[in-house]
Every structure is written in C-alpha cells, then in structure tokens.
Amino acid sequence: MTVFSSLIGQNHIVEQLNHAVQVAKSGExxxxxxxxxxxxxxxxxxxxxxxxxxxxxxxxxxxxxxACVDCTTVLTSTHVDVERFxxxxxxxxxxxxxxxxxxxxxxxxxxxxxxxxIEDSDRLTETAANALLKTIEEPESHTVWLLCAxxxxxxxxxxxxxxxxxxxxxxxxxxxxxxxxxxxxIDAETAAFSARVSQGHIGRARYIATNLDAQLRRKEVLALxxxxxxxxxxxxxxxxxxxxxxxxxxxxxAEKDALELKELQDAYQGAGRGLISGGAKAIKDLxxxxxxxxxxxxxxxxxxxxxxIATFYRDVLVxxxxxxEILNVDLAEEITNYxxxxxxxxxxxxxxxxxxxxxxxxxxxxxxxxxxxxxxxxK
Numbered sequence: 001m002t003v004f005s006s007l008i009g010q011n012h013i014v015e016q017l018n019h020a021v022q023v024a025k026s027g028e029x030x031x032x033x034x035x036x037x038x039x040x041x042x043x044x045x046x047x048x049x050x051x052x053x054x055x056x057x058x059x060x061x062x063x064x065x066x067a068c069v070d071c072t073t074v075l076t077s078t079h080v081d082v083e084r085f086x087x088x089x090x091x092x093x094x095x096x097x098x099x100x101x102x103x104x105x106x107x108x109x110x111x112x113x114x115x116x117x118i119e120d121s122d123r124l125t126e127t128a129a130n131a132l133l134k135t136i137e138e139p140e141s142h143t144v145w146l147l148c149a150x151x152x153x154x155x156x157x158x159x160x161x162x163x164x165x166x167x168x169x170x171x172x173x174x175x176x177x178x179x180x181x182x183x184x185x186i187d188a189e190t191a192a193f194s195a196r197v198s199q200g201h202i203g204r205a206r207y208i209a210t211n212l213d214a215q216l217r218r219k220e221v222l223a224l225x226x227x228x229x230x231x232x233x234x235x236x237x238x239x240x241x242x243x244x245x246x247x248x249x250x251x252x253x254a255e256k257d258a259l260e261l262k263e264l265q266d267a268y269q270g271a272g273r274g275l276i277s278g279g280a281k282a283i284k285d286l287x288x289x290x291x292x293x294x295x296x297x298x299x300x301x302x303x304x305x306x307x308x309i310a311t312f313y314r315d316v317l318v319x320x321x322x323x324x325e326i327l328n329v330d331l332a333e334e335i336t337n338y339x340x341x342x343x344x345x346x347x348x349x350x351x352x353x354x355x356x357x358x359x360x361x362x363x364x365x366x367x368x369x370x371x372x373x374x375x376x377x378x379k
Contacts, residue, residue, distance in 0.1 A: 003052075003060070003064040003075065005066065006053065007050055008202055009171035010050065010171075012169075013166050018167070019032050020032050020034075020054075023062070024325075025063070028166040032207055034037060035141075035145065036145045037145065038149065038159075038164065038165050038166065039051045039148045039149065039166045039168065040149050040154075040167055040168065041167065041168025042200070044201025045168040045169060045171065045201075045202075046202060047149075047168050051147075052074060052084065052283070055074050055117060055144075056070065056071045056074035056082075058113050059082060060074075067315055069311060075085050081108045081110060082117070083103060083115070083116050084119070085100055085116065086120070088296065089123075089292035089295075090123065090296050091124070091128075093127075094130075094131045097131045098131055104116050104140065104143045105140055105143070106130070107142065108142055113144055114143075115146065116146070118147050120148065122151075122155070124152035126156075129158065136159060136162050145163075147163060169265045176198065176200060176205050177191045180206060180209050186209050190209055193330070194206075197311065204304065206207040217244055217305075219330075220244060221244060221305045222328060224237045224240065224241060230379070234379055235372055237371075237377075238374070238375050244301075244305065245302045253297060261287075264279075264283055264286055268283070287353035299361055302367055302371070306357060306361075310351055310355065313354065314351060314373055315327055316338055317344055319336050321343040353377050357370055
C-alpha cells in the first residue's frame with residue numbers, strides 16, 4: 001500500500017507523478033518536475049487525493065510508502081511542511097492567498113520541500129488569482145504549489161498556463177464497486193448499487209453505501225419529480241429540497257462547529273470568567289467563517305440532489321430509447337411508468353433544465369427561487 005493506493009482508476013497519472021518524484025529527488029534537471037501543478041477532474045474523481053498523495057511522496061524518504069510519519073502526517077493534514085487550504089466559503093479571497101504566499105516562503109523544516117495545496121482553485125476571485133500569479137510564475141526554489149479544480153476552464157488562463165496539468169478521469173463503476181468492497185464492510189449488492197448511482201463519484205458512493213440517512217434522503221429527492229402536478233406542488237418540492245439540504249448540513253457540521261467554538265473559547269479563556277484580549281473578535285470571526293461554510297455546504301448538498309434528479313430523467317430517456325441500462329434500478333417501475341407519459345424530446349429538455357439550474361446556483365443565485373423556477377419548468 002502506497003499513498004497512491006487511494007486513487008481509483010487513475011493509473012495513467014500515478015506513473016507520471018512517481019516519475020516526477022524520482023526526478024525531484026535525484027536533483028537532475030528535467031521537465032518531469034515543476035514547481036506549479038494543476039490537478040483537474042470531475043467531482044469525486046480524486047483530484048485532491050492525487051495532490052495530497054503527490055505531496056506525501058515528495059516529503060517521504062521512500063517516495064510515498066504510506067506508512068511512515070511523513071506520509072501519515074501529510075494524509076491527516078498535520079505535516080509541518082505541507083499546507084492544505086480547503087476554502088470554507090463560496091470564494092477564495094485575496095487576503096487568504098496572500099497569507100498562503102507568505103507562509104510558502106518559509107524554509108522546509110524536516111524535508112526538502114515546502115508544499116501548498118489549494119483545493120477548489122476555481123473559487124479564486126479575480127483579485128486572489130492576480131495575487132497568486134507572480135508566485136506561481138516565480139516560486140521559491142523549495143516551494144511546490146498544487147492547485148485543484150474541476151476543469152482547466154475553471155481556472156484563469158494566466159494561472160493554468162503556468163502550471164503542469166494533471167487530468168483525472170471519472171472512475172469506472174466496476175473500479176468504484178471494488179474499492180467499496182475492499183474499504184468497507186458492506187455486501188456486494190450494496191456496493192454495486194452505490195457505485196452505479198454515484199456515477200463514478202467515489203466519495204458519494206462511499207457515503208451512500210455506509211450511511212442509511214443518505215439512502216433515505218436520496219429516495220426522498222428522487223420522489224420529487226413524480227410529485228410535480230401543479231404550481232403548489234412545485235413550490236412545495238422546492239422547499240422540501242432546501243430543507244433536505246439544510247438538515248444534511250446541520251447533521252454534518254453541528255458537531256464540528258461546536259468543537260471548533262469550544263477549542264477557541266478554551267484558548268482565549270482568562271483567569272476569571274471572561275475572555276482575554278482578542279477573544280471576542282476571534283470568536284466572532286469563527287462564527288462568520290462557520291456561517292459561510294454552512295452556506296457553501298447547503299449549496300453543495302442541493303447540487304448533489306440536483307445530480308440525483310438528473311439521473312432520474314436520464315433513466316427516463318434510457319427507457320424511452322428502449323434500453324434497460326438504468327441507474328436507479330430501485331425505481332424501475334416508477335421510471336418506466338413516467339416514461340410512457342412524456343416524449344424523449346421533453347425529457348432532454350428536462351435534463352437541460354436541471355443542468356441549467358446547477359449553473360445558476362454555481363453563480364450564487366438564490367437557492368429557493370432557483371429551485372421553484374426549476375420545478376415549475378419541469379412540471
């Protein structure tokens with residue numbers, strides 16, 4: 001087991017990254033190794049995992065053995081020379097980038113490299129991208145920047161033109177199924193079902209396979225297209241979807257947010273009952289960050305639900321095309337009956353409407369209003 005073992009269906013890039021590590025440690029001059037990398041791939045393909053594995057390989061004495069202190073601390077985001085920045089808000093601000101740049105200039109403490117990983121680089125604001133540009137263009141000799149984004153087009157051309165590109169693929173259903181069987185205690189039927197409905201999204205497949213609440217939420221979401229009878233039902237469906245996303249976010253974030261707040265309060269606790277200087281501001285800043293993180297999580301969960309709804313209409317189109325290869329086999333009867341009530345042309349329009357709604361949400365449109373408009377159009 002190496003640090004690259006977590007990359008499913010990405011053998012083509014593992015070879016590339018291993019070669020870069022060997023060149024970096026040999027000291028030879030080669031284009032195989034560079035100081036700026038851009039990992040791109042569809043959601044769930046493992047682009048962040050690839051960047052983290054690459055970082056671990058660079059600082060590991062055994063090129064990413066997966067068992068040493070260097071590897072385990074990188075994988076758990078506690079290595080002193082590897083900084084992993086995962087934006088909690090809807091965008092990455094210039095001041096956040098400037099702080100990363102400042103820390104990236106520090107000399108490595110235990111290895112030969114100082115590595116900065118920026119996940120969701122597509123969230124860089126224009127000002128933040130401009131702040132990062134010069135550093136990406138002329139980095140410190142000991143610094144490596146690893147950026148992650150869904151596609152090359154999501155990153156400003158000035159940034160992506162100065163990075164080595166690593167393109168990940170969507171893992172096959174079979175490879176995701178094998179991963180679930182090897183990494184969890186679920187049965188073969190659950191693994192096959194979760195791999196199929198996740199459409200190659202490894203994290204979502206694991207979440208569905210191991211979380212009963214996720215399975216129930218998915219069924220509730222997939223029931224929404226069948227409930228669209230009139231304007232009232234469309235507005236009701238929109239509110240239900242928002243409520244599902246908010247409840248899921250609350251479940252996922254509540255414990256983490258409470259722990260962060262308690263740790264900060266303990267850190268600023270004075271000798272008496274009050275907080276020492278700066279404590280009130282630090283807590284206020286934390287609450288602001290948590291609120292921003294919650295907003296982003298709700299939007300992400302709505303987006304995931306819209307993908308589920310898109311698979312419903314995809315299956316309807318498959319049935320209309322006289323093909324039995326549907327994803328949501330647990331809804332085969334409902335999908336078949338629905339397919340008889342509409343045309344394939346209308347189904348294509350519905351798929352486009354769902355994808356368009358996802359685009360609007362990615363541009364910070366109001367979630368409830370967007371969903372109300374979507375469901376009214378789908379009716």
